[in-house]
Amino acid sequence: MGYLxxxxxxxxxxxxxxxxxxxxxKPAVLPEELRGRVLIDIQRCISCGMCMRKCxxxxxxxxxxxxSWSINRFxxxxxxxxxxxxxxxxxxxxxxxxxxxxxxxxxxxVKQAAAQPAVAVTLVKGVTPTASAPATGTQAAAASAxxxxxxxxxxxxxxxxxxxxHA
Amino acid sequence: MSELMNNLLFGIAYxxxxxxxxxLLAGCDRIITARMQRRVGPPLLQPFYDVLxxxxxxxxxxxxxxxxxxxxFLLFVMISGIFFFTRGDILLVVFTLTLASVxxxxxxxxxxxxxxxxxxxxxxxxxxxxEPMLLMVAIGFYLxxxxxxxxxxxxxxxxxxxxxxxVFLGLVYILGIKFRKSPFxxxxxxxxxxxxxxxxxxxxxxxxxxxxxxxxxYENIFLLGFVYLFFVWSAGxxxxxxxxxxxxxxxxEILVDNCCSRIKWQALLKSTWLVSLVAGFINLLILMYMR
Amino acid sequence: MGKHTVVPFGPQHPVxxxxxxxxxxxxxxxxxxxxxxxxxxxxxxxxxxxxxEFKEYVFIAERICGICAFGHGWGYCKSVEGLMNIEIPxxxxxxxxxxHELSRIHSHLLWLGLMADGMGFESLFMHSWRLREKVxxxxxxxxxxxxxxxxxxxxxxxxxxxxxxxxxxxxxxxGMRDEVREITDIFFKxxxxxxxxxxxxxxxxxxxxxxxxxxxxxxxxxxxxxxxxADTSGVYRELNFTPVTTDTCDCYGRCWVRVQExxxxxxxxxxxxxxxxxxxxxxxxxxxxxxxxxxxxxQPRGEAFYYVKGNNTTHxxxxxxxxxxxxxxxxxxEALKGCDYADVPxxxxxxxxxxxxxxx
Numbered sequence: 001m002g003y004l005x006x007x008x009x010x011x012x013x014x015x016x017x018x019x020x021x022x023x024x025x026k027p028a029v030l031p032e033e034l035r036g037r038v039l040i041d042i043q044r045c046i047s048c049g050m051c052m053r054k055c056x057x058x059x060x061x062x063x064x065x066x067x068s069w070s071i072n073r074f075x076x077x078x079x080x081x082x083x084x085x086x087x088x089x090x091x092x093x094x095x096x097x098x099x100x101x102x103x104x105x106x107x108x109x110v111k112q113a114a115a116q117p118a119v120a121v122t123l124v125k126g127v128t129p130t131a132s133a134p135a136t137g138t139q140a141a142a143a144s145a146x147x148x149x150x151x152x153x154x155x156x157x158x159x160x161x162x163x164x165x166h167a
Numbered sequence: 168m169s170e171l172m173n174n175l176l177f178g179i180a181y182x183x184x185x186x187x188x189x190x191l192l193a194g195c196d197r198i199i200t201a202r203m204q205r206r207v208g209p210p211l212l213q214p215f216y217d218v219l220x221x222x223x224x225x226x227x228x229x230x231x232x233x234x235x236x237x238x239x240f241l242l243f244v245m246i247s248g249i250f251f252f253t254r255g256d257i258l259l260v261v262f263t264l265t266l267a268s269v270x271x272x273x274x275x276x277x278x279x280x281x282x283x284x285x286x287x288x289x290x291x292x293x294x295x296x297x298e299p300m301l302l303m304v305a306i307g308f309y310l311x312x313x314x315x316x317x318x319x320x321x322x323x324x325x326x327x328x329x330x331x332x333x334v335f336l337g338l339v340y341i342l343g344i345k346f347r348k349s350p351f352x353x354x355x356x357x358x359x360x361x362x363x364x365x366x367x368x369x370x371x372x373x374x375x376x377x378x379x380x381x382x383x384x385y386e387n388i389f390l391l392g393f394v395y396l397f398f399v400w401s402a403g404x405x406x407x408x409x410x411x412x413x414x415x416x417x418x419x420e421i422l423v424d425n426c427c428s429r430i431k432w433q434a435l436l437k438s439t440w441l442v443s444l445v446a447g448f449i450n451l452l453i454l455m456y457m458r
Numbered sequence: 459m460g461k462h463t464v465v466p467f468g469p470q471h472p473v474x475x476x477x478x479x480x481x482x483x484x485x486x487x488x489x490x491x492x493x494x495x496x497x498x499x500x501x502x503x504x505x506x507x508x509x510x511e512f513k514e515y516v517f518i519a520e521r522i523c524g525i526c527a528f529g530h531g532w533g534y535c536k537s538v539e540g541l542m543n544i545e546i547p548x549x550x551x552x553x554x555x556x557x558h559e560l561s562r563i564h565s566h567l568l569w570l571g572l573m574a575d576g577m578g579f580e581s582l583f584m585h586s587w588r589l590r591e592k593v594x595x596x597x598x599x600x601x602x603x604x605x606x607x608x609x610x611x612x613x614x615x616x617x618x619x620x621x622x623x624x625x626x627x628x629x630x631x632x633g634m635r636d637e638v639r640e641i642t643d644i645f646f647k648x649x650x651x652x653x654x655x656x657x658x659x660x661x662x663x664x665x666x667x668x669x670x671x672x673x674x675x676x677x678x679x680x681x682x683x684x685x686x687x688a689d690t691s692g693v694y695r696e697l698n699f700t701p702v703t704t705d706t707c708d709c710y711g712r713c714w715v716r717v718q719e720x721x722x723x724x725x726x727x728x729x730x731x732x733x734x735x736x737x738x739x740x741x742x743x744x745x746x747x748x749x750x751x752x753x754x755x756x757q758p759r760g761e762a763f764y765y766v767k768g769n770n771t772t773h774x775x776x777x778x779x780x781x782x783x784x785x786x787x788x789x790x791x792e793a794l795k796g797c798d799y800a801d802v803p804x805x806x807x808x809x810x811x812x813x814x815x816x817x818x
């Protein structure tokens with residue numbers, strides 16, 4: 001016969017815990033080896049531009065004169081080619097995915113002469129950064145012609161320059 | 168006079184409470200199904216949220232006459248339920264239900280989409296499959312209790328199940344067709360993963376689809392009422408037995424839904440008529456001899 | 459004469475795993491003819507080879523498809539390594555084989571879930587994918603990604619798996635055997651599933667040869683065509699392997715072939731973990747590719763060809779993939795003639811269509 005032969009597993013399933021994880025109600029448990037997102041130790045960067053040339057997605061922009069390193073997290077495919085090719089090994093992959101957002105934006109890191117690295121967030125498509133950005137005097141190198149200002153539409157990303165875990 | 172008032176009250180209670188209870192049953196159904204599949208499942212009130220969301224959606228209809236027919240479907244399901252719960256005539260209830268499913272079939276035919284056309288044809292085949300069994304339920308009660316009237320059946324001297332075990336088994340078999348559950352969800356499935364997309368109701372959207380959902384809740388409650396009918400008699404505590412039987416049958420339908428795949432229409436017709444013949448018809452023959 | 463309808467099946471259809479369009483000419487519910495059209499997911503990935511250096515193109519090659527991702531990365535690397543005469547270390551070959559066989563297991567479990575879903579058996583679909591999660595967790599731990607691994611590079615592999623971890627993986631896979639058997643037995647025991655699979659989508663041996671089908675599609679018609687037998691450069695010779703065939707020629711047979719391949723892959727991975735040698739995982743790559751070369755691989759769906767052509771610059775001039783679904787589509791159209799409309803999703807799913815691979 002074999003009718004209802006699956007009933008054993010099905011009824012057993014009723015009494016077992018669900019296997020689905022409770023993300024995002026509970027934080028995700030991700031392994032160490034995960035290729036989550038790229039982080040840079042900007043003070044060690046020598047602005048050689050190797051990562052920019054090797055990136056298959058064209059997500060990295062390096063400006064030698066302004067000593068900035070900028071990544072478009074939505075274009076990045078987490079292949080870790082930049083990490084492998086950096087001559088001073090200032091890039092690393094962090095096992096934490098980039099946070100979702102409502103606006104596509106670049107994340108720019110600028111090497112400071114002083115001790116504190118400054119982080120500024122520029123929004124593409126010519127939106128001015130909101131006033132609460134913790135950047136010091138040097139604004140980001142990417143040009144941001146302020147045409148139409150979207151008021152408070154952009155979420156601020158927390159400055160991840162120091163490798164803080166959860167974005 | 169008070170019995171008339173009583174029946175009227177039951178009818179009004181059905182009109183108002185059946186969608187609520189039906190929606191909660193649908194919510195329980197989804198949570199139990201999810202747990203059987205080792206998932207968490209939606210909140211209990213999800214079917215209500217879905218129906219409310221459907222009413223807010225834009226309606227895109229090829230042929231607006233389908234709204235009229237779907238309205239007819241909802242109306243006749245409500246009328247059948249009212250006839251049932253006001254303890255009317257069981258044969259009339261069966262025929263009004265048939266009228267409701269014909270309205271749905273014409274609604275599906277009225278839009279020119281090939282999916283709903285084929286879905287409507289399958290729905291017709293399904294109606295052909297379960298109609299004999301439903302009629303046998305009515306005839307079986309007549310042979311067992313001597314009347315078509317529901318109030319006398321419910322206050323009979325013994326539970327219907329004792330005289331009509333075969334008919335009851337046949338009813339549980341075809342309930343899968345009416346509940347739109349595997350293995351019999353050919354024409355219209357809860358999930359859209361079938362070759363006909365959503366089959367009969369593919370072209371319905373917005374308020375029309377919300378009406379179909381609510382009509383299904385009404386229909387489910389009133390079909391469980393049929394199951395209830397087999398387990399009540401004049402004893403007062405039999406009401407609890409009836410409700411327990413409804414719960415067991417509902418859980419059994421969910422279990423079978425999760426344990427079977429969908430069958431083709433040829434297999435549906437053959438197996439349903441076979442079960443109706445063996446379980447239902449033989450039961451009726453035995454009853455006729457016993458009289 | 460029944461009612462003649464033309465049903466537009468796809469490209470967006472809940473039962474289809476990939477966007478393919480079929481115009482089904484129906485006579486009542488019998489399919490008279492099926493006219494396919496593809497092209498909905500063409501992304502021009504082969505043109506992109508002219509714009510990326512050959513060492514970086516591997517990341518684009520593996521994104522041709524999500525399910526057979528590792529296979530495409532490996533195929534590309536294999537063909538360029540053959541072109542440049544690079545001999546990769548033995549440990550790298552073993553690691554690639556282990557990942558590829560794990561990829562086969564995950565692909566077949568995914569397919570089993572989709573088959574159950576097409577039949578209307580949602581709970582079996584959910585359970586099959588629950589088992590697949592274990593394989594995806596292994597991928598995440600060893601390569602850093604669940605679906606796209608970025609593990610291959612020209613000259614070897616990018617990451618190593620430590621021996622202790624390899625033994626842990628072998629334990630997990632041994633534990634999976636019973637669970638996989640419990641789930642896959644249902645396909646062959648439950649009468650409603652058997653009725654949907656048996657004698658559905660018959661592709662006779664002659665028709666299979668005439669339409670040049672590959673993979674489990676042709677192995678279920680009795681022809682033992684499997685590239686892993688002919689692979690001289692890989693490590694399949696060291697592993698105990700025979701192609702799985704049956705001669706029922708219907709959907710039931712193809713389902714059976716894929717289920718047996720899951721068990722065969724589980725065995726092969728455990729064997730590879732026993733036999734893997736210590737050593738390097740990559741060799742340095744110098745110079746530029748020049749000339750033409752092609753490599754072959756046995757993907758979960760069948761045999762795939764990878765052709766490359768270089769002209770001594772850092773950019774290749776041509777990269778051509780001939781994917782197994784490319785060859786199975788005519789076989790599918792042939793099998794669709796004369797079937798019931800309810801069988802159409804079964805037959806479409808039975809070739810395990812990967813239209814992303816076909817259209818790149």
